[in-house]
Amino acid sequence: MFAHYRLRRGLDIPLKGEADRLTVPVEPSAEYAIKPTDFQHIIPKLLCKENDRVLIGTPLFSDKNRPNLLFTSPVSGRVSAIVRGDKRRLLEIRILPDNTDTAVTFPTAAPEELPREQIVDLLLQSGLWPYIIQRPYGLIARPEDTPKALFISCFNSAPLAPDYDFVFADRQEQLEMGLRVIERLCPGNIHLGLSHNTSAHSVFKRLKAHIHIFRGPHPAGNVGVQIHHVCPVGKGQVVWTLSPMGLAAIGHLFLTGMYDNSRMVALTGSACLRPQYVLCRQGLQLSALQEYAAPREEEVRYVSGDPLTGDNAGPSGFLGFYHQQVTFLPEGNTRELFGWARPLRFKKFSAARTYLSYLSTRFGKTFRFDLNTNTNGGVRAFVMTGEYRKVLPMDIFVSFLLKAILAGDIDKMEALGIYEVIPEDLALCEFVCSSKVEIQQILQDGIDLMIKEMQ
Amino acid sequence: MKGIKKFTFLRSTIDAFDAFLRVPDTVTRKGSHIRDCNDLKRVMIVVVIALIPCLLFGMYNTGLQHYLASGTGAGLPGFWQIFWYGFLKVLPLVIVSYVVGLGIEFTVAQIRGHEVNEGYLVTGMLIPLIMPVTVPLWMLALAVAFAVIIGKEIFGGTGMNIWNPALLARAFLFFSYPSHMSGDDVWTDGFSGATPLAGLSEGTSWEGMASWRDMFLGFIPGSVGETSVPCILLGAALLLYTGVASWKIMASCVAGAGIICLLTGQPLHYHLVMGGFAFGCVFMATDPVTSPQTESGKWVYGLLTGAMTLIIRLYNPGYPEGMMLSILLMNTFTPLIDHYVVSINMKRRIKRTAGHGQ
Numbered sequence: 001m002f003a004h005y006r007l008r009r010g011l012d013i014p015l016k017g018e019a020d021r022l023t024v025p026v027e028p029s030a031e032y033a034i035k036p037t038d039f040q041h042i043i044p045k046l047l048c049k050e051n052d053r054v055l056i057g058t059p060l061f062s063d064k065n066r067p068n069l070l071f072t073s074p075v076s077g078r079v080s081a082i083v084r085g086d087k088r089r090l091l092e093i094r095i096l097p098d099n100t101d102t103a104v105t106f107p108t109a110a111p112e113e114l115p116r117e118q119i120v121d122l123l124l125q126s127g128l129w130p131y132i133i134q135r136p137y138g139l140i141a142r143p144e145d146t147p148k149a150l151f152i153s154c155f156n157s158a159p160l161a162p163d164y165d166f167v168f169a170d171r172q173e174q175l176e177m178g179l180r181v182i183e184r185l186c187p188g189n190i191h192l193g194l195s196h197n198t199s200a201h202s203v204f205k206r207l208k209a210h211i212h213i214f215r216g217p218h219p220a221g222n223v224g225v226q227i228h229h230v231c232p233v234g235k236g237q238v239v240w241t242l243s244p245m246g247l248a249a250i251g252h253l254f255l256t257g258m259y260d261n262s263r264m265v266a267l268t269g270s271a272c273l274r275p276q277y278v279l280c281r282q283g284l285q286l287s288a289l290q291e292y293a294a295p296r297e298e299e300v301r302y303v304s305g306d307p308l309t310g311d312n313a314g315p316s317g318f319l320g321f322y323h324q325q326v327t328f329l330p331e332g333n334t335r336e337l338f339g340w341a342r343p344l345r346f347k348k349f350s351a352a353r354t355y356l357s358y359l360s361t362r363f364g365k366t367f368r369f370d371l372n373t374n375t376n377g378g379v380r381a382f383v384m385t386g387e388y389r390k391v392l393p394m395d396i397f398v399s400f401l402l403k404a405i406l407a408g409d410i411d412k413m414e415a416l417g418i419y420e421v422i423p424e425d426l427a428l429c430e431f432v433c434s435s436k437v438e439i440q441q442i443l444q445d446g447i448d449l450m451i452k453e454m455q
Numbered sequence: 456m457k458g459i460k461k462f463t464f465l466r467s468t469i470d471a472f473d474a475f476l477r478v479p480d481t482v483t484r485k486g487s488h489i490r491d492c493n494d495l496k497r498v499m500i501v502v503v504i505a506l507i508p509c510l511l512f513g514m515y516n517t518g519l520q521h522y523l524a525s526g527t528g529a530g531l532p533g534f535w536q537i538f539w540y541g542f543l544k545v546l547p548l549v550i551v552s553y554v555v556g557l558g559i560e561f562t563v564a565q566i567r568g569h570e571v572n573e574g575y576l577v578t579g580m581l582i583p584l585i586m587p588v589t590v591p592l593w594m595l596a597l598a599v600a601f602a603v604i605i606g607k608e609i610f611g612g613t614g615m616n617i618w619n620p621a622l623l624a625r626a627f628l629f630f631s632y633p634s635h636m637s638g639d640d641v642w643t644d645g646f647s648g649a650t651p652l653a654g655l656s657e658g659t660s661w662e663g664m665a666s667w668r669d670m671f672l673g674f675i676p677g678s679v680g681e682t683s684v685p686c687i688l689l690g691a692a693l694l695l696y697t698g699v700a701s702w703k704i705m706a707s708c709v710a711g712a713g714i715i716c717l718l719t720g721q722p723l724h725y726h727l728v729m730g731g732f733a734f735g736c737v738f739m740a741t742d743p744v745t746s747p748q749t750e751s752g753k754w755v756y757g758l759l760t761g762a763m764t765l766i767i768r769l770y771n772p773g774y775p776e777g778m779m780l781s782i783l784l785m786n787t788f789t790p791l792i793d794h795y796v797v798s799i800n801m802k803r804r805i806k807r808t809a810g811h812g813q
Contacts, residue, residue, distance in 0.1 A: 013489070159489075234808025301488065308487045329489065332482050339478030340496040348492035353697045354501050355492065373482040377494025378474065378570045381614025384498060385748040386701065395804070399748055400797050415801040419808075423486070430487045434494050435614070440486035 002194075005229050007216030007393035011351050011428055013159045014360055015307065016270035016368040017328070019277055021166050023264065026278040028099055029288035032075045033083075033092045033318040034060055039130055040139050041451060042069070044090045052079045057104035057126055057259035060093050069140065072127030074261040074282035076102040092318065095283075103258040111181040111254060119184050123250065126259050130321065131246025132185075135227060135239045137447050138422035147240040149231045150186040154204040154244055155195035155214075157221030158306035158427075162266035162277070162324050164244055165202045171248045172203045174260075178251030179207055186240060193226035204244075216393065224425040228394045233419045245324055263324060267292050269307065270370040271300045271328035284319045289326060299331040301373055308427035309440070332374025340377070348376070351391070351432050380435040388429040396421065398429050402439060405446030410453055413446055422447070468561050471571035495613075499576040501699050505690035506580050506738065510545070512686045513679035517541030517588045520676050541588075545679055548583035551592050555599040556582070563608045574613030574620075574744075575603065581621035581738060584680025585731065585779075586628070594632060598624040618786045619745045622735075622779050629779070670728045681734035684727075691737040700741035703750065704757040708736040711761025719769060726765060735778035736761070745786040749796040756792055760785045 036044035043064035048054060054077065059070040073095055080096040106126050111119060120143045123129040132150075134141040141147070155164050168175060183190060194204055196215030205211075212230055214220045223241045233239050242250075245263075252260035261282045268275050273294045280288070286302045293300045293315075303310040304320040307327050311320055319326065339345065349357045349369040360367035388398035396417040404412035423440035430439035473479075475496075483490060515534075518541035522531050531537065556579045564571040582599060602624035607616040669675050673683025681687075694700035709727065716723040726732060731739075740746060740760050747756045760781050767777030774780060 015489075232804075232808045234805065237808060303488055307489050310488065312484075312488065327488070333480045335480045336478040338476065339492075340494055341500065345492055350491050350493040352491065352493035352498075354497045354699065357492075371489040373488050374478065374490070375481045375483055376478060376490050376492040377496065378479060378481070380495050380570075380572060381612065383495055383574070383614045383744055384699075385743045385746075386750065389750065395800065395807075397749065397797055397800060400793075415804065416797070417804055427487050431489065432491045432493070434491070434498055436490065436494065438484075438486050 002211045002213050003230075004196075004213045005215070005226075007214060007220045007225070007229075009390055009393040010157075010217035010219055011391045011432070012157070012217040012361065013307075013351075013371075013431065014349060014365070014368050015159045016370045017268045017272050017275045018160050019162065019266040019268050019275045021163070021277070023277040023279055026280045026284070026288055028097060028281070029285035030096075031080060031094045031285050031318075032077075032097055032281060032283035033094045033285070034071060034074060034283055034321065035092050035318060036061060036071070036090045038321040039071070040137070041448075042066075042140065044071075046082065046090070046093075048079050048093070050079050050082055053077075054079060054095060055102050055104045056261050057106070059125075059127065061090070063140075066142075068121075068124050069129060070125060070127050071130065072104075072259060074259075076100055097281075101261075105257045106253060106259075108254050108257045111177075111184050114184070116184055119181060122253070123181075126253050128246065128250055128253055128259070131242055131249060133241045135224065135233045135241060135422070136419035137451060139451075141238075141240050145238045145240075147186050147189070147238045149189045149191055149227075150182055150240040150242065151191045151193065151223050151227050151230075152209075152242050152244060152247055153193040153221055153223040153226055154202075155193070155198060155221045156306075157195070157218035158308055158325075159218065160266070160268035160275075160325070160327060161221070161306050162264070165199060165204070167264045167266075167277070167324065168203050168244055168248060171251075172206065174248040174251030174255060175203060175207060175244065176251065177254050178247035178249070179209060181250050181254055182242065182247070191226075191230060193221070193223065193230075195221065219391075219425060219428055220393065222425050224421055225393055228420055235414060235419065237419075243322065245322075263319065265319065265323075266325045267328070268325060269303070269328035271296055271298075271330045280319070282319065282321070286313055286317050286319065286326060287315050290315060293328050296330055298334065298372065301329045301331050303327040303329060307371075308431060309424045330370070330372040332372030332376075334374075336374075352387075352434065375436050377434070377436050379437065382435055382437065384434050387432050387434060388426075391428040391432055392426070394420065394425070398426060398439070401446075402437070402442050405442055405449070408449060410450065413450060418443075418446055418450060468565055468571070471561065471564065474570070496573045496576075498699055499573045501693065501697050502577045502738070503580050505693040505699075506577075506584065506680065508686035508689045509584055509680035509683065509734070510549075510580070512673060512683040513584060513588075514538055514541035514545045516673060516675075516677075516682055517544050517679065519674060544588050545583065547592055548586060548588070548590070548595060548679070549580070551595050552582045552599055553579040555596045556603050559600060559603045559608070563612070569612075572613035574607070578602070578607075578620045582624050585621060585625050585678050585734070585739075588679050590628065594628060598627045601627045614744055616744055617789075618783055619739055619742050622739055622783055622786075625779055626783060667725060667728065670725070678731065678734075681731045684733050687733045687737050694737065694741070700737070701743075701746070701753050703753040704741045704746055704760075705736055707754045707757025708740055708761040711758035711763075712765050713761070714758070715762050715765035715769070719765075721765070721769065726768070730768075730776050731778040732764060735764075735782055739778070739782050740785070745789060747789050747793045747796070749793050752789075752792045752796045755796075756785055756789060759788070 044061045045064045046061050047059045054073040056076050058073045063069040075097040077095045077097040081094040083092040085091045130140050132141040190209040192209045192211050194213050219225050249260040271294045302315050304313040305323045401416040423443050426439050515538045518537035556575045560575050602620040606620040606623040610616045671684045695702050763781035764777040
């Protein structure tokens, strides 16, 4: 039996530039990279040097506190550069590909025949373990924990997000194998969140697990929102999450013994010339996608990820470890005369009713907006109330949580639900905020403080 | 902005005027790359627009009351003449309110080096509307300064204040210069006419007062913007449609008054149109900064505000107008109300997650 959840609060931002359902391969980029900054709260310890020869699956660095947590190379070739930032912080490990796709082979067997420890070891060694993220805090899961559940959200409701039914249509075998593997990690407690719109032919409907069907606007597809409704996380509890991409990669490992470096990436955004899907490898340099950026008057921002939570990677940046989407957005560094004072602003979208553009959401996909990166106003103190609640289908008082974080009050943060949210869950609150508060950053600071204080 | 380098010490003032005309070119750095185009300037301007019917009617009514009071029975002058008289009386109040208030806001922003907050756009319009038209301008200026400095800036500016600044301005005058503000001697300009509320507190019977229809339409003496219920309802419609003000607070405020009326046998329909009830309920009680942030808190706050207004009106003959005091009192209790609502949420959260224990 499927459990159904109807979420009424949320917002689907009507953006231009949804990817067409067609896939083309993309030319390999000059360099590939893995970025330690993609992973929360790890201290990278290098395991390679420049000019080392690496294969797909060769460990490049590990976490200083957990030496068995390895991060492996997405391509075969030569380590071309180790890029460091301020205070010698490790930013990127770049690899010059030899385009032979030679991979390390890991010894595998049917997951049912392996003890849990061996499966964990295999995932750690192959570099696939970082796909498993824990709640609270959104950190890479700790293998020694026993999670009370493992959640996989099988749809992405973020603006312009890739359609997982399309992306994973021909990866059923890998998904099924992946499920058999994680079943060994968290027996009997695998939960899949499906969309109300998931078609009956969807590959996800054939998977065997606890299925929960969510209906409603973004952030219904966020795994944090789904956990909140099915199995909320409290103090001392741990829930693991995994993306379908990670699930397929784990399946691929157990089917072939090799690290899966393929990515189907949705190219989206109003500054994207041909929004569509491309087949590439993990860690792609975004300059390889330059032909997809529309020639516009404004500069184009290359975002690895979706427009609400992605990273501003820039054209010479790299596709993030967890990302399956690249969004091209026009920069908004221009000045609009009488912006806020205009009765109507047809080219801008607002979810608030102080403009009439909110009406556009009533007409399905007829009206789409070309939003740029302008903040549309200066940062102010919290003034309006009830804004965040309208876009967050969770029983959490966002403004009080944020104030507790700003005040550094650990007890209050705990009581107000910091265990249940990570920045992506509050991304929409940040979008609608009329005071332009940087909510995701504040929440991340709060999470950092919790981790520091709880050690 | 490069051409006016020598005025760098006026940076935030120049920036404020510049940002007023053109949306700044700041782009998102962290977090969400795109942002909603709604900002506080837009929110505030919607409230100012919602106040315009009240302002225009207030001007007309000021003239009307003048000619009614000084009338010799020879009939009233034409509409425009009445309006023009009121316009000349009310406009100085608006100008003084904005010049003094914005002057302080700009100075404070300058000293602190932050951007000028737009909250005063609304406060500056509210203050003249809740003053008797005869208030001396120096008194108004003093009240505005008190409200902005003591009521808002010492707390940290818009968004941090505890009490509604506009009401604080009125309360300041009410307690500092009671002879000018008691409300029963508002129209000293050649005539003094008791406002209905003053009549009520002096025990005048309902029959002896202005008719319900006059009080509803607003052709009665009173503060500039608070008399006409149709104009207030127009403003309310805009605020509710745009979602800038909370319908929960408005509805529960009326309900709170209704409960006291039921208990005491008072006619609710009179109380809703008398004095500042309608104006306070629509424009003052709904101030998002000084009213609760939680949705259930808004219900409690509104109910208590409405009820307290009636209680003050009925049982405290010293202060005929209960709306101002009751909103200020409930503003004080807003953090407490929110505290309880949030505590309930915290307990619910513990229960919920415990139910799914490991």
